[in-house]
Amino acid sequence: MTDFRVADAARLLGVSDDTVRRWVEAGTLPTTGVSPAEIPGAALAAHAAEMARAEQQIGDVLTSARNRFTGLVTRVQVDGVMAQVDIQSGPHRFVSLMSAEAVRQLDLEPGSLAAAVIKATTVIVETPKG
Numbered sequence: 001m002t003d004f005r006v007a008d009a010a011r012l013l014g015v016s017d018d019t020v021r022r023w024v025e026a027g028t029l030p031t032t033g034v035s036p037a038e039i040p041g042a043a044l045a046a047h048a049a050e051m052a053r054a055e056q057q058i059g060d061v062l063t064s065a066r067n068r069f070t071g072l073v074t075r076v077q078v079d080g081v082m083a084q085v086d087i088q089s090g091p092h093r094f095v096s097l098m099s100a101e102a103v104r105q106l107d108l109e110p111g112s113l114a115a116a117v118i119k120a121t122t123v124i125v126e127t128p129k130g
Contacts, residue, residue: 005038
């Protein structure tokens with residue numbers, strides 16, 4: 001079982017170290033009891049899943065896609081009939097290639113609230129060496 005230091009837990013959850021410390025002090029996240037504080041991996045995973053369930057979704061949409069990342073548009077590059085749109089969702093950057101017409105219809109520009117919805121048949125899982 002892997003345990004995570006506060007800074008690592010914060011990075012994984014996309015929040016500040018102080019937020020994780022407040023959650024620990026409030027009893028929202030347990031620690032292993034060692035110093036400096038470490039959070040059990042299973043508890044961190046459960047908290048991350050709960051955060052994802054609680055995340056407010058854009059609109060009332062039913063979808064089969066399970067990977068929805070709400071964030072802000074950081075860049076829109078239109079070149080002829082195609083466009084590239086970058087979305088920053090916490091520590092994650094998503095790049096979408098779409099038609100320029102779609103960009104105009106969705107009124108996408110830097111600062112726009114948007115969701116990157118991913119439906120993929122292949123998911124690659126990596127773990128650190130060790």
